[in-house]
Amino acid sequence: MSLVNVIVVGDDESDRFLIRHLCSAHTAVKSCIEFESAEQALFSLEDPIFRQTLGPHPPPAIMLLDLELPGMSGLDLLDGLVTIEPSLEGEIVVVAMLTSSVMPDDLLRLQRSAYGGPHLRKSLTAAALDGLVDMALGSS
Numbered sequence: 001m002s003l004v005n006v007i008v009v010g011d012d013e014s015d016r017f018l019i020r021h022l023c024s025a026h027t028a029v030k031s032c033i034e035f036e037s038a039e040q041a042l043f044s045l046e047d048p049i050f051r052q053t054l055g056p057h058p059p060p061a062i063m064l065l066d067l068e069l070p071g072m073s074g075l076d077l078l079d080g081l082v083t084i085e086p087s088l089e090g091e092i093v094v095v096a097m098l099t100s101s102v103m104p105d106d107l108l109r110l111q112r113s114a115y116g117g118p119h120l121r122k123s124l125t126a127a128a129l130d131g132l133v134d135m136a137l138g139s140s
Helices: 013-025 038-046 048-050 074-088 104-112 124-138
Strands: 004-009 029-035 060-064 090-097 119-123
Touching: 004 013, 004 038, 004 124, 013 029, 013 124, 029 038, 038 074, 060 074, 060 119, 060 124, 074 090, 074 119, 090 124
Parallel strands: 004 029, 004 060, 060 090, 090 119
Antiparallel strands: none
């Protein structure tokens, strides 16, 4: 069976708890890696030592990214991912933005991003996670 990693970037503990619960119940999710901030996620994803913990050939990853974060926003994190993209090639295959509201400018910026992916309303559902897993496994 093909598996995926799920990377969650969000400052709300209840949102991360729900996603962690959905991931633990999903048979195709290998691991759920959580970051409370965009800065923490970017620093870790740039760090070769952190990346080694995922294994020599990690499964494709889904990133669930809160749009509105204190400090660096989710959209700013996408810009940062582009700068380290060659080292992430094939690892992060689906980036989904999670938000409770959408500003048209933010949606346009997401669509123009190299990692632009689906926009999902909070709270994530099992059906939405199924769709993201299908997308990720179809891309790998």
